[in-house]
Amino acid sequence: MFIEDKINQLAESFFSEHEGNVYRFLVESLERPLLERVLISTKGNQLEASRILGINRNTLRDKLRKLGIKKQ
Template identity: 45%
Template sequence: MVEMIALFISGNEENVLAALSDALGRTGNTAVSVVKREVISGILQKGDMTALVSLEEKIRKLSRQVCMENKGRAYKIFLDTVEKPLFEEVLIRTDGNQMKAARILGINRNTMRSRIKRLGLTPGVYRQ
């Protein structure tokens, strides 16, 4: 899976599809990690629109393939794939403070808490 992420982020698309198919078949896990922590960190830290546009393009390319192979589950696959690392990174940056994390994400604190629970995250783990 890590190799697939590296190929994807580096732009080596011809090998991504093979790695994706291999990962899905080998693990039976349809949640494909599209976003590396460093990319999310860079976007949150710098507000780098170039990185955001690049990430959006890469997600769009991968979504075409995943949609073909996972009819009826693509939305859940991408939501689960992107949401958990995003919430983890925001919790790290806010030292586990859910209120601050909710503000960064632009969501209500109750929504933040319910998503943390649904994603199986433990906010206290992110306190330094």
């Protein structure tokens, strides 16, 4: 797996630099580019994007609002 390999490569410095916040840091680091990419792929169609991601459309909208991501 690509992501697992990258985490293993960065483990020592990454975990010590972000101790106590590793989970939140990873989620925040991955979530924005993932949501932006899916919205580009769906030409801004949030219903289709939510289906691809496997999350509720309202959950997607909340995440977009919290991250300040505008409709593509």
